[in-house]
Amino acid sequence: MTPPPPPDPSITGRGSLGEIDEQPSARDHREGRLLIGRCPACGTHLHPDRPVCPECGVAPERVPAAGTGEIDAWTVVRRSPGPGFDPPYVVARVRLTEGPVLLTSLPGTGPYRCGDAVRHVPGSDPPAFDLQEQPWTSP
Amino acid sequence: MSVAVVGAAECDLGVTGLDVLTLQTQAITRALADAGLTLRDVDGLATNGVGRFPTTEVAEHLGLDLAWSESSFVGGSAFEMYVARAAQAIDAGQCSVVVISYASDQRSARSRTLGAGSGLPPAEAAHGPLYPASHYAMAAQRYLEVHGHDRAVLAEVAVAARAQALLNPAAYRYGAGPLTVDDVLAAAPVSDPLGVLDCCLVTDGGGAVVLTSLERARDLPRPPVVVLGYGESTTNVSMGGADDLLATGAVASGRRAFARAGLGPADVDVAQVYDSFTITVLLSLEGLGFAAPGEAPGLVGTVALNTSGGGLSYCHPGQFGVLLLVEAVRQLRGECGARQVAGAEVALAHGTGGILSTHATVLLGVDR
Numbered sequence: 001m002t003p004p005p006p007p008d009p010s011i012t013g014r015g016s017l018g019e020i021d022e023q024p025s026a027r028d029h030r031e032g033r034l035l036i037g038r039c040p041a042c043g044t045h046l047h048p049d050r051p052v053c054p055e056c057g058v059a060p061e062r063v064p065a066a067g068t069g070e071i072d073a074w075t076v077v078r079r080s081p082g083p084g085f086d087p088p089y090v091v092a093r094v095r096l097t098e099g100p101v102l103l104t105s106l107p108g109t110g111p112y113r114c115g116d117a118v119r120h121v122p123g124s125d126p127p128a129f130d131l132q133e134q135p136w137t138s139p
Numbered sequence: 140m141s142v143a144v145v146g147a148a149e150c151d152l153g154v155t156g157l158d159v160l161t162l163q164t165q166a167i168t169r170a171l172a173d174a175g176l177t178l179r180d181v182d183g184l185a186t187n188g189v190g191r192f193p194t195t196e197v198a199e200h201l202g203l204d205l206a207w208s209e210s211s212f213v214g215g216s217a218f219e220m221y222v223a224r225a226a227q228a229i230d231a232g233q234c235s236v237v238v239i240s241y242a243s244d245q246r247s248a249r250s251r252t253l254g255a256g257s258g259l260p261p262a263e264a265a266h267g268p269l270y271p272a273s274h275y276a277m278a279a280q281r282y283l284e285v286h287g288h289d290r291a292v293l294a295e296v297a298v299a300a301r302a303q304a305l306l307n308p309a310a311y312r313y314g315a316g317p318l319t320v321d322d323v324l325a326a327a328p329v330s331d332p333l334g335v336l337d338c339c340l341v342t343d344g345g346g347a348v349v350l351t352s353l354e355r356a357r358d359l360p361r362p363p364v365v366v367l368g369y370g371e372s373t374t375n376v377s378m379g380g381a382d383d384l385l386a387t388g389a390v391a392s393g394r395r396a397f398a399r400a401g402l403g404p405a406d407v408d409v410a411q412v413y414d415s416f417t418i419t420v421l422l423s424l425e426g427l428g429f430a431a432p433g434e435a436p437g438l439v440g441t442v443a444l445n446t447s448g449g450g451l452s453y454c455h456p457g458q459f460g461v462l463l464l465v466e467a468v469r470q471l472r473g474e475c476g477a478r479q480v481a482g483a484e485v486a487l488a489h490g491t492g493g494i495l496s497t498h499a500t501v502l503l504g505v506d507r
Binding site for chain 2: 047048049072073074075076077078079080081082085087089091092093100101102103104105113114126
């Protein structure tokens with residue numbers, strides 16, 4: 001196996017057990033980056049967030065994801081799950097290029113197709129995706 | 140294996156106006172009466188959905204003296220898991236008579252919601268999925284696209300469930316008349332491609348089964364229903380946590396249960412497969428090995444499946460797993476009247492919990 005690349009010094013590592021931060025920081029979102037966990041020992045990308053790599057027992061570091069992926073599954077939500085939501089809107093599972101699946105949102109109401117190529121919308125919070133063919137717009 | 144189910148019963152179903160402990164009491168005392176046993180015989184209890192300390196609350200309510208108790212809380216598959224634990228506890232001699240029970244007053248109490256109490260990570264809940272419907276909806280959408288099916292294959296599951304409910308006087312939709320594919324497709328949308336008729340009922344209800352050693356079972360009034368095998372699998376709690384929506388934990392759960400029983404899907408005469416949503420049935424049938432991927436629609440309406448009318452048309456009290464067991468037992472005893480599967484000797488009950496999160500399979504058979 002190829003050794004993992006050295007850590008990016010600009011990225012705040014998650015440190016040891018006991019110092020785990022639950023979510024990407026506000027700074028991460030302001031900079032528009034999509035961060036995912038990666039085991040510093042084996043290089044496996046870990047999502048959903050885990051306190052330790054199941055294989056190595058080491059706390060993951062947070063690294064920038066490529067921000068690309070494809071639609072694994074999607075649905076148009078037609079009823080509101082609670083205050084603050086205004087259906088219809090699309091919730092989707094996106095398989096990141098790195099491998100893990102992320103629950104996210106896509107614009108409009110589709111239709112989409114499983115397998116459609118998508119990319120992260122910079123600065124979106126919570127992280128949203130859009131079709132790669134779409135014209136790039138700032139949020 | 141040397142453990143048998145000797146009693147089975149429902150509590151009142153539908154809209155009861157009764158509280159959970161009253162419904163639990165009905166389920167347990169009716170199942171014990173069916174078994175020819177009394178509360179004094181019970182030394183093991185598995186239940187959940189009653190307060191903070193489920194078995195403790197029910198035991199005190201009924202004056203039970205427990206040598207064994209179990210309250211794993213894993214959604215609708217819990218009760219199939221309880222059969223495994225109970226069989227092991229009875230085989231090991233820790234207890235001799237186990238009641239597995241469940242009841243809910245969710246319809247009367249109007250406690251069911253679309254989004255609350257989901258247990259999803261905040262990062263997922265922020266996107267506004269319905270819980271659990273949107274997860275099953277995503278699985279359904281992928282299923283339809285990957286296999287080139289249209290929504291009618293989902294609708295047929297609801298149609299078949301209704302046809303069975305029309306044969307079951309205890310079913311919520313008994314007397315409601317038949318359902319058509321067009322009815323299902325035209326129903327109000329919930330989370331595409333699922334509409335309201337792709338979703339299970341929200342009712343009060345529950346039930347109980349009683350287990351003891353096969354040796355003792357042979358001296359009790361009802362024909363013993365032998366526990367032939369069991370298996371389970373726990374997969375994901377989040378919507379992004381499952382790698383492949385179409386290969387659920389039913390694959391491992393079923394494989395383990397069939398291996399323990401020394402049986403295969405072809406040996407099953409009647410199957411009770413959790414139907415929280417129409418897609419749940421198709422994915423579970425394929426995972427359990429009854430059909431190749433994408434081919435479960437060919438079984439719907441043609442095999443002995445969800446004979447009670449299922450969660451879609453009979454009763455769904457939040458967790459349906461105990462009622463899968465009740466119907467499986469009744470089919471093996473030949474008690475099902477108009478919906479009886481002639482000569483059924485092996486029954487499968489397969490529970491699913493959460494968002495395809497937990498899976499548990501039980502194989503039951505007549506005493507040979």
